Amino acid sequence: MKPSRSWMPLLAVCALLLAVLAPQAAGPAHAQGVVDAMRGPTPIANEAKAPLLYPTENKDIRRTRNYTMQPPTIPHKIDGYQLDKDFNRCMFCHARTRTEETQAIPVSITHYMDRNNNVLADVSPRRYFCTQCHVPQADAKPLVGNSFVDVEQLLKRKPGTKGSSN
Numbered sequence: 001m002k003p004s005r006s007w008m009p010l011l012a013v014c015a016l017l018l019a020v021l022a023p024q025a026a027g028p029a030h031a032q033g034v035v036d037a038m039r040g041p042t043p044i045a046n047e048a049k050a051p052l053l054y055p056t057e058n059k060d061i062r063r064t065r066n067y068t069m070q071p072p073t074i075p076h077k078i079d080g081y082q083l084d085k086d087f088n089r090c091m092f093c094h095a096r097t098r099t100e101e102t103q104a105i106p107v108s109i110t111h112y113m114d115r116n117n118n119v120l121a122d123v124s125p126r127r128y129f130c131t132q133c134h135v136p137q138a139d140a141k142p143l144v145g146n147s148f149v150d151v152e153q154l155l156k157r158k159p160g161t162k163g164s165s166n
C-alpha cells in the first residue's frame with residue numbers, strides 16, 4: 001500500500017513558516033537578543049543607555065540580614081565620605097572608640113581579625129575598604145528576578161517538601 005500523504009500540506013506550511021521566520025531569527029534580531037538582563041538588547045559593541053540614578057535610601061533603619069554572614073547593607077547615605085589610604089570616614093563613626101559619640105554600631109570583632117584569626121588593635125587591612133562588602137541601597141525596581149528563600153523559611157517547611165531540611 002502506498003503510504004498516506006495527508007501530512008504533505010502540513011509539511012509545506014511548516015516549511016513556509018520556517019522560511020519566513022528563520023532569516024529574522026538568524027539576523028540582527030537574534031544577534032541583538034538579550035545578552036544580559038541589566039544591559040538589555042544593546043549589542044556588545046554599542047554603549048547601553050545609562051539607567052536612571054535613584055536617590056540613596058537614607059532611613060537610618062537597620063535592615064534584616066538575609067543570612068548570618070551577610071555584610072549588612074548601609075542604611076544611610078555615604079556620598080562624599082573619604083575612604084582611601086589616608087582616611088577612613090566610616091571608621092570615624094564605626095570604630096570601637098567612636099561609637100559612644102556617634103551612636104553608630106561598632107564594627108564587629110571579625111573586622112579586627114587577620115586571616116589567622118588573630119585579633120589586631122586596629123581594623124584589619126582586609127576589612128579596611130568597607131564598600132567592598134557593604135553597600136547603600138536605592139528604592140528602585142530590581143533589574144533581575146530573585147527566588148532567594150531565607151533559610152529560616154526552609155527550616156519551617158514540612159519534611160519531604162521541596163527544599164525542606166530533611
Ligand code: HEC
Pocket residue numbers: 059060061062063071072073074075076078081083089090091092093094102103104105130131134
Ligand atoms: C556620621 C557617622 C557615620 C559615618 C561616617 C558612617 N556611618 Fe554607618 N552608621 C552610622 C549610624 C549612626 C548607623 C546606625 C543606623 C543609622 O542611624 O543609619 C550606621 C549604620 C551602618 C550600617 C548598618 C549596620 C547594621 O548592623 O545593620 C552599616 C553596614 C554601615 N553603617 C556602614 C558604613 C560604611 C561602610 C560607612 C562608610 C562608607 C559608614 N557606615 C559611615 C553612622 C555612620
Ligand code: HEC
Pocket residue numbers: 068069070071072088090091094105106107108109110111123126127128129130131132133134
Ligand atoms: C570583607 C568584607 C567586609 C569588609 C571589607 C567590611 N565588612 Fe563589615 N561586615 C562584614 C560581614 C560579613 C559582617 C557580618 C558578620 C560579621 O560581623 O562579621 C559585617 C558586619 C558589619 C557591621 C555590623 C556589626 C554588628 O555587630 O552588627 C558593621 C557596622 C560593619 N560591618 C561596618 C563595616 C565598616 C565600617 C567597614 C570598613 C572599615 C567594614 N564593615 C568592612 C563584612 C565586611
